[in-house]
Amino acid sequence: MIETNRRSFIAGAVALPLAGGLVAPRGARAQAANTIKVGVLTDLSGTFRDLNGPNTIAATRLAIQEFSNRGFNVEIVTADHQNRPDVGVNLARQWFDRDNVDVVTSLASSAVALAISELAREKNKVAIATSTATSDLTGRACNANTIQWVYDTYMLAKVAGLAMVRAGGDTWFFLTADYAFGHALERDTANFVRQAGGRVLGQVRTPFPGTTDFSSFLLQAQASRAKVIGLANAGSDTVNSIKQAAEFGLTRRGIKIASLLMFITDVHALGLQAAQGLVCANTFYWDANDKTRDLTRRIRAIAGGDIPVAMSHAGDYSGTLHYLKAVADMGVAAAKADGRAVVARMKAMPTEDDAFGRGTIREDGRKMHPAYLYEVKRPEESRYQHDYYKLLQTVTAEEAFRPLAEGGCPLVRS
Structure with a gap:
């Protein structure tokens, strides 16, 4: 018995220096305790690279730079989730559990975002979906750790879809990316088409990711005799769909192409000759005013x-x-300890910045700001680099986004 204890003591004595070698110096521990880590989890190489990619990292770095000297440190880590929920969840779990990341942003792909949102709830961290469309994030899948910025499928469907119906496009056929985002965008747009008196004649699901040839899908759409082909896709899928529709001469036959989620990066990739006349819903245009x-x-x-x-x-x-304003308001220690409390503070504080002006965040996590309907300019109308849009309509936040009571978010008090 005495020998066993002696051996245990010796083993413990030997182990202590080894363990001590893994403990960070006091200064490093203090710095870590006073450091917020922002994880940018996004598409850096796939379908959504242009609408995320280097500009996403640059925009995040800019926010961090402009918020410096507030009494705490901010670090950024980045990763490519390859538009795969399993990859995204594994990366985020490692960030949360091992790397002390406090907030994950961007997210892009709706399937990835839904999975990360649930992980943030489980780990009591913060998820800010700045490039995710599915309106389910503020509906049936909403939680107290997630905020959805910029746009969603409900807004896109209402602003762009209704405009097409009112312009005479009362019969639709959908080309839909076969995952959460495409399904949600088709669903929300079809609802508005029907509410406005239009009809949906059919739809086809295109494999995601990996579809580059849309010819057979476009031929099915043409055969339906629909006046409008609704593109429930994004990124390079949108660009390829529009290019191939033009190659088939569909627009020359009077068929309208409704790009339900089109970014200025898509217009840039297409060129004005191919994109002219397309309409799209947006919440930000770089050339809108001096601040943008x-x-x-x-x-x-x-x-x-x-x-x-x-x-x-x-x-x-x-x-x-x-997010950083909320951290400063409540203190780093409190923010690192409780992601739900940070999100609650973000909701309680009005938003204001050079991108969207003044706004608010609703109880369901929906960031509220106006939306705009734009038409792509003809080549001869463009006067300088990236001068691509002309404004058709401004829609208030309350008109553009789904009413709070209709989303089915469990956080919303009845």
């Missing part, structure tokens, strides 16, 4: 390159900035 122009200049100074600043990039800046 100056914000764009600051983001591009960090990012470099020729990719225009899209509404998703504006959301990366805006969402990160408001």
